[in-house]
Amino acid sequence: MANIRCVNIRKSYGGHTVIENLNLDIADQEFVVFLGPSGCGKSTMLRMIAGLEEITDGSVNIGDRDVTHLHPGERGVAMVFQSYALYPHMTVEDNIAFGLRRQKVAEEEIARRVRHVAGLLGLESLLARKPKNLSGGQQQRVAMARAMIKTPKLFLFDEPLSNLDAKLREKLRIEIRKMHLELKTTTIFVTHDQLEAMTIADRIVLMRAGEIEQQGTPAEIFDRPATRFVADFIGSPAMNFRTCLVDREGDRIELQAGSIRLQLPSGEFGELANGMKVEVGLRPSKMELATPHDKNAITGTIVLVENMGSEGQVIVDVDGQEISFVTKGFRTLEPGQPVSFSIDPASIHVFSPETGRSLRKAN
Incomplete structure (x- = not known):
């Protein structure tokens, strides 16, 4: 089980509070998108769940464990960032397998898992290449494969498609959604792009100034906006x-x-x-x-x-x-x-x- 419960979350930097008393429950196997304008707190929330940001007050549970004070590596999460962060001197295969080799997983098991995730993401023909010989979309798929191979309880995506052109974003949106349907891993995806949110989410959490403005299915957010802000933010052309x-x-x-x-x-x-x-x-x-x-x-x-x-x-x-x-x-x-x-x-x-x-x- 990888349900998530965030209780009374507060995040401050010195005397400046960016998130105040935020409560959120995410069901096991649910695909949730944190959506909102720049500076609304969506990436900060993701990083606190991952353990990359310290929580000022409140608690985070993943499954039946309180992970509030656990190291990121002990939380059973895998994160894909906006920047690909691939090792330039390694092949695609070695980049994907790097985490498992550090955990001293048997080479036979590593090879099996690499073949599996490479097949899911269409990377089989690229395993011998170096990152410099890949397109931006291919590099982002390698970063996704590196996260997937760990078979985490929770996938976290922090604006992973922002650096790609429109055609590639559309293609990778489909691949991320297909991956979720196959693996059924609880997923949180951060974006400021409402089209991305509408096309891939089971549920959208729309944030504004460190608070949840509205949450619901894409249809609920679009058809029944709770506030003028939601109505104006969702939909293109704008309302x-x-x-x-x-x-x-x-x-x-x-x-x-x-x-x-x-x-x-x-x-x-x-x-x-x-x-x-x-x-x-x-x-x-x-x-x-x-x-x-x-x-x-x-x-x-x-x-x-x-x-x-x-x-x-x-x-x-x-x-x-x-x-x-x-x-x-x-x-x-x-x-x-x-x-x-x-x-x-x-x-x-x-x-x-x-x-x-x-x-x-x-x-």
């Missing part, structure tokens, strides 16, 4: 925001801002009162070109059409402010044209301007 006034009469709720009129399902927004000022979020991917029967239609003038391949992002001037939406029907649209687009009421997000919290009722 549109408008300050609106609530017009409510009984069960009828309408959000108003200039020419915009949006109807809401009353059952999900019980707290909204007539005349209340709210911040409304509209996700571009949840909007589409309007039909004559759409109630929540917004009309404006096209400013720009961005070709994204199978879809296009359309940027529209609505009452002097820009709103973007994504559509497959972008090829017939041009700047300067009037356009109407609509959004399903279930996809409208409403936040408190004071607290930033979502005003939608919890499931």
Whole structure:
């Protein structure tokens, strides 16, 4: 078992506290991504779990052991860093096998394990090469193989794909996810890239200023953001925001801002009162070109059409402010044209301007 429990974690550097009273449970075999902007504390949390950073207060358990004060080598973890940190004078095979040789594992067993991890990561033909003769993606796979060969209880990845180009990142994301599905080892992956998090995580822990802003499955984080920060951070293109006034009469709720009129399902927004000022979020991917029967239609003038391949992002001037939406029907649209687009009421997000919290009722 390699479930993880972090209790009341605090980390300070001198008088500066970067993480305060953080609590987190990770299930055995779960793939969790720590996501957030630079400086939010995600790598610091990973390093404290690994034992590379001292915990100021609190405790960390891996399985049934309190590892708070254990040396990193005694925790049963393997870590893959952003930098590959390969030995340049060694072959790929020797780099992968280095840790096992230090543990004095039998050479026959080492050879078996090297063949196994090399097969998993497509390194069989590269075992005799030196790191200088490998691409960046190949070097990162070697670093992953070096961690995997130890058969750890816990895999820790600290932004391992940041130095790679977009195509390689996509390829290695798939390989890391496939590796997890095969090995079923508890995994924590740190990134600031929300696309990486959405594509590989069982659960996302979204951090902000040393605290957990929201945690949940990728679908929960995307479809039900708990705060304006989460809504703005997750999703590309980014969510549109408008300050609106609530017009409510009984069960009828309408959000108003200039020419915009949006109807809401009353059952999900019980707290909204007539005349209340709210911040409304509209996700571009949840909007589409309007039909004559759409109630929540917004009309404006096209400013720009961005070709994204199978879809296009359309940027529209609505009452002097820009709103973007994504559509497959972008090829017939041009700047300067009037356009109407609509959004399903279930996809409208409403936040408190004071607290930033979502005003939608919890499931």
